[in-house]
Each structure stands twice: as C-alpha cells, then as structure tokens.
Amino acid sequence: MLxxxxxxxxxxxxxxxxxxxxxxxxxxxxxxxxISIIGANGAGKxxxxxxxxxxxxxxxxxxxxxxxxxxLQSEHLRAKNIGRLFQDPMRGSAPGMTIEExxxxxxxxxxxxxxxxxxxxxxxxxxxSLLGMGLExxxxxxxxxxxxxxxxxLTLMMxxxxxxxxxxxxxxxxxxxxATAEKVLALTREIVEKDRLTCLMVTHNMQSAxxxxxxxxxxxxxNIIFDVRGEERSRLQVSDLLVLFREAAxxxxxxxxxxxx
Amino acid sequence: MLSILETALELGLIGSLTVxxxxxxxxxxxxxxxxxxxxxxxxxxxxAVVALxxxxxxxxxxxxGAGVLSGFVTALLQTKMGIDSLLxxxxxxxxxxxxxxxxxxxxxxLNMNKTQTVxxxxxxAGVGAYKIMLALLAAALVVVFLTLFLRTRxxxxxxxxxxxxxxxRSSSINPAFTTVVGLCVANSLTALSGCLLxxxxxxxxxxxxxxxxxxxxxxxxxGRAFAPRGGIALRAVGAVLGSIVFRAVYAVALxxxxxxxxxxxxxxxxxxxxxxxxxxxxxxxxxxxxxxxxRGREDA
Numbered sequence: 001m002l003x004x005x006x007x008x009x010x011x012x013x014x015x016x017x018x019x020x021x022x023x024x025x026x027x028x029x030x031x032x033x034x035i036s037i038i039g040a041n042g043a044g045k046x047x048x049x050x051x052x053x054x055x056x057x058x059x060x061x062x063x064x065x066x067x068x069x070x071x072l073q074s075e076h077l078r079a080k081n082i083g084r085l086f087q088d089p090m091r092g093s094a095p096g097m098t099i100e101e102x103x104x105x106x107x108x109x110x111x112x113x114x115x116x117x118x119x120x121x122x123x124x125x126x127x128x129s130l131l132g133m134g135l136e137x138x139x140x141x142x143x144x145x146x147x148x149x150x151x152x153x154l155t156l157m158m159x160x161x162x163x164x165x166x167x168x169x170x171x172x173x174x175x176x177x178x179a180t181a182e183k184v185l186a187l188t189r190e191i192v193e194k195d196r197l198t199c200l201m202v203t204h205n206m207q208s209a210x211x212x213x214x215x216x217x218x219x220x221x222x223n224i225i226f227d228v229r230g231e232e233r234s235r236l237q238v239s240d241l242l243v244l245f246r247e248a249a250x251x252x253x254x255x256x257x258x259x260x261x
Numbered sequence: 262m263l264s265i266l267e268t269a270l271e272l273g274l275i276g277s278l279t280v281x282x283x284x285x286x287x288x289x290x291x292x293x294x295x296x297x298x299x300x301x302x303x304x305x306x307x308x309a310v311v312a313l314x315x316x317x318x319x320x321x322x323x324x325x326g327a328g329v330l331s332g333f334v335t336a337l338l339q340t341k342m343g344i345d346s347l348l349x350x351x352x353x354x355x356x357x358x359x360x361x362x363x364x365x366x367x368x369x370x371l372n373m374n375k376t377q378t379v380x381x382x383x384x385x386a387g388v389g390a391y392k393i394m395l396a397l398l399a400a401a402l403v404v405v406f407l408t409l410f411l412r413t414r415x416x417x418x419x420x421x422x423x424x425x426x427x428x429x430r431s432s433s434i435n436p437a438f439t440t441v442v443g444l445c446v447a448n449s450l451t452a453l454s455g456c457l458l459x460x461x462x463x464x465x466x467x468x469x470x471x472x473x474x475x476x477x478x479x480x481x482x483x484g485r486a487f488a489p490r491g492g493i494a495l496r497a498v499g500a501v502l503g504s505i506v507f508r509a510v511y512a513v514a515l516x517x518x519x520x521x522x523x524x525x526x527x528x529x530x531x532x533x534x535x536x537x538x539x540x541x542x543x544x545x546x547x548x549x550x551x552x553x554x555x556r557g558r559e560d561a
Contacts, residue, residue: 074435075430076429076430076431076433076434076435076436077433079430079431079432079433080433083431084431090425091425091427091428092427092428092431093425093428094420094421094424094425094428095424095425096420096423096424097417097420097421097424101417101420102421102428104414104417105414105417105418105421105428105429105432105434106431106432108414108432108433108434109414110414111414112413112414112415113413113414113415114413114414115409115412115413115414116412159431
C-alpha cells in the first residue's frame with residue numbers, strides 16, 4: 001500500500017539551525033493497516049507525515065503509494081489519495097463558508113462549473129447525521145461558528161467523504177477536551193473500520209496507541225526505533241511501552257507528556 | 262439636482278463592476294489587487310481603440326480580454342514567481358502605464374466624440390435614459406454571473422483559497438490555479454468597467470483609472486454595511502449599492518461646493534474609517550481601561 005524507502009530530510013542544511021528530521025527512514029504499510037505512532041516531541045512524527053503528504057520533498061529516498069511513485073508529486077495531487085487531520089481543528093475547514101460548501105468542496109464531485117445537486121446535499125446531511133452532533137440541521141451556517149470538537153469531527157467527515165487510500169491523523173484529538181476527544185476517536189475507529197481505510201495515527205496517548213489499530217511504531221531522532229504488531233503487541237501494556245522506549249532509545253525518557261498519559 | 266443624481270447613478274453602476282471585481286479578489290480570494298488602477302485604464306484604452314476602429318460591440322470583449330491578460334500576469338507573479346501579492350499588483354500597475362499609452366498609440370488622450378460606442382448605439386435605438394439602462398444591465402448581468410459562478414465547484418474553491426488555502430490543497434485543488442482564475446475573472450470585470458466609463462464619457466485619458474482601487478474599496482466597504490452577512494447574491498447587490506451610494510454622497514458633496522479634486526481624499530478617508538473603525542471599536546474597552554488606569558495613577 002504505502003512504501004517509504006530510505007527517506008531523509010534535513011532542514012536548514014549548512015546553517016547553525018541544521019536539523020536532521022528524518023534519517024534514512026523506511027516503512028512498509030500493508031493494505032488495511034491501522035498503525036499508531038508514538039515518540040517524543042521532535043522525534044520526526046509530523047515530519048514523516050509531511051513527507052508522505054508532500055508538504056515538502058524529501059532530500060533522498062522514495063515514497064510509493066499504491067504502486068505509484070509519488071516522491072516528487074505535489075501536495076494537492078497526493079491529496080486525492082491521502083486524507084489528513086491535524087492537531088489544530090481550525091486547519092481542516094474554511095471558516096467563512098457554510099458546512100455544506102465545505103463538504104461540497106471536499107467531495108469534489110463533478111466538473112469545475114458544476115453546482116451541488118440536491119441529491120448531494122441530502123447525502124451530506126445523511127453523512128453528517130452519523131456524527132450525532134446535530135450538524136446536519138446547520139448546513140447553511142458558517143463553519144467558523146462551530147466548536148473545536150465539532151470542527152474536527154467535520155474535518156474527519158470531509159477527509160473521508162471520498163474514502164482515501166491513506167488516512168494520516170496527526171494528534172487529531174490532542175486539542176480537544178477529554179470527552180470530545182473520546183468521541184472523535186470513537187468516530188475515527190468507526191469510519192476506519194467501515195471503509196477499511198489504511199491509517200497512520202500519531203498520538204501522545206500510549207493507551208490509545210495500544211488500543212487502536214493493529215500495529216504500533218515508536219520514533220526517535222528521525223527514525224523508527226520500535227515496530228510491534230500481532231501477538232507481541234496484544235501482550236503489551238503501557239508500562240512495557242515505556243520500558244521499551246527507554247531500552248530502544250538508550251536514554252532516559254524525558255518527556256513528561258508521555259509519562260502522564 | 263436630479264441630473265446630478267442621475268450622473269451619480271450612472272457612474273455608480275459603471276463603477277460597480279470594479280467594485281464587484283474587488284468583491285471577488287479582495288473579499289473572496291483575499292488578495293488586494295493593486296493593479297486595479299492600471300487595469301481599469303487598460304480596459305478603457307483597449308475599448309476605445311477598438312471602438313475607434315469601428316467595432317463598438319467588439320470593444321467590450323476586447324477590453325475584458327485585455328483585463329484577463331493583465332490579471333493573469335499579476336497572478337502568475339504572485340503564485341509562480343515568489344513575488345508578494347501587493348508588490349505584484351504594484352509592479353503590474355506601473356508596467357501598465359506604458360502599455361496603456363502604447364495601446365492609445367503613444368498619446369495620453371483619446372477622443373471619441375464622433376465615435377460609435379455601445380452607448381450611442383443604444384441611444385440610436387431610441388432607448389430612454391440609455392446610459393443608466395446599459396450600466397444597470399451590465400451590473401445586473403455581472404451580479405447574476407458572480408452569484409452563479411461563486412456557487413460552482415471552482416467558485417467554492419476560489420472562496421476557500423481566501424479562507425483557508427490548506428483546506429483547498431487537501432481538497433486536491435491547487436490554490437495557485439484558483440488564484441489565477443480568480444484574478445483573471447476579476448480583472449476582466451475591472452477592464453469592462455473602464456471600457457464602459459470611457460465610452461460613456463466619450464474620452465480616455467491615461468489617468469482615468471487613477472485611485473480607482475481606493476474608490477472601489479470604499480464602495481465595497483460601504484456596501485458591506487448594507488449586507489454584512491447573507492448569501493453571495495445579497496452581498497454582491499450590496500457592493501453595487503455601495504458603489505451607487507458612494508457616488509451619490511460624493512455628488513451631493515460637490516453640490517455643496519466641495520471641490521472636485523477632493524474625490525480621492527474622501528475615498529481614502531472612507532476606506533480608513535471602514536477598516537480602522539471596527540478594529541478600534543474592538544480595542545476600545547482595552548484602551549479606555551488603560552487610560553483610566555493611567556489617570557488613576559496620576560491622581561494618586
């Protein structure tokens with residue numbers, strides 16, 4: 001499905017701010033995999049997502065998505081096959097446009113000069129009612145009026161309205177209150193299972209890293225230091241994960257945020 | 262007095278096409294297109310030259326085509342050449358000055374007193390109040406066009422580009438493309454506006470578009486007061502009303518002996534008030550608290 005082969009990325013090369021964010025990283029993702037990714041801040045998790053989504057080109061290595069070499073394909077073209085959610089719920093939708101208009105744009109059906117049809121509007125409503133947030137009755141309201149949780153749920157709908165080949169979730173519940181985060185996470189699981197999406201999810205919550213999906217990666221200093229799935233993974237506890245992290249990284253875990261989760 | 266208001270209505274309607282152009286580029290696309298002045302003159306010059314050559318009907322699409330070209334260059338500079346959008350507009354505006362004189366055959370003034378224009382054609386057909394009717398028709402057509410256009414998938418993408426370019430990209434649309442299309446359409450309207458104004462007053466001079474961007478912005482912001490929210494159609498109509506009101510107020514001010522050269526200062530002041538007003542109003546509680554605090558300290 002997704003094959004990342006020996007990619008590297010260095011920011012600000014040749015300056016004092018030089019930072020190698022990805023270091024000869026390789027990753028094979030099978031069709032239908034739901035992979036959770038954990039790692040300290042600055043480990044390169046978001047950089048990996050940016051590289052896969054095409055926010056920048058990698059310095060070396062290749063990225064293949066569903067058999068197609070996308071290494072040098074620009075971001076908006078890759079977006080046809082890749083859905084993405086960010087930590088910031090504001091990033092995924094246009095605040096000045098209505099819910100319906102946002103969904104219409106995300107659905108992207110028809111030609112450039114086509115209008116949204118009545119059938120499509122009904123389909124949008126039906127899909128939004130799955131959220132159970134009452135958004136289907138607010139189709140003509142600007143998205144800017146929604147709360148962060150509602151906006152993130154809407155973004156999730158928009159990113160998956162045309163089931164993408166790959167869904168990238170970059171700490172997409174981290175900015176939400178615990179109850180809303182729970183709800184958005186449950187929705188995520190539901191949608192991913194229903195459409196059998198291949199999904200990568202960055203999280204700082206070790207429990208959900210183990211609960212969700214079928215495989216867990218740990219990143220450190222721009223590389224994957226730990227990759228677990230199947231039997232071995234199902235036996236893992238959060239405490240084991242912490243121990244593993246220390247062993248693999250060969251240094252003391254210094255990220256309070258991870259310890260607390 | 263009535264004839265003054267008639268002139269104001271005519272100027273307002275013709276100018277409303279430029280206001281609608283800014284409605285598209287400024288309000289929707291989020292680009293302040295400073296090539297507007299030059300593009301307005303370009304439309305006037307191209308329209309006049311074509312009309313002088315004996316093709317009054319052809320003058321309108323010719324002017325719009327020239328506007329599209331100008332918008333295309335402005336958009337290309339800011340999306341593909343790494344030039345800041347404000348600077349891109351200024352550069353194109355400066356360049357257009359030479360282009361416009363070249364279009365007018367090296368002269369800075371063209372006279373169309375005896376030329377057949379779209380206005381004289383209509384007058385010949387016996388339409389009463391022909392200038393206003395034609396201007397009204399143009400404004401109505403453009404409002405309808407924009408309302409329909411901004412509801413299409415392309416139109417939605419243009420609006421989203423001004424709102425959240427990240428989201429446009431994640432909808433598999435290149436924001437550079439939407440910027441190019443938006444600026445081409447907007448500038449074609451600006452050029453049409455210039456073309457109609459020139460033919461209505463039967464002459465073009467190189468300064469016909471001077472300050473047009475500020476005048477149109479002032480009108481747009483006045484129009485926003487009429488339709489602060491609501492659908493695209495309502496806001497577009499608001500923009501047209503804004504343009505008419507601006508010209509009417511200006512005409513009345515002239516009647517009360519305000520010198521004509523004040524037009525541009527008035528438009529500048531309106532833009533300042535319309536943009537700075539809401540900002541200062543929002544900050545007022547903070548400022549007054551700070552003032553009270555300072556006063557309290559002095560008293561103590």
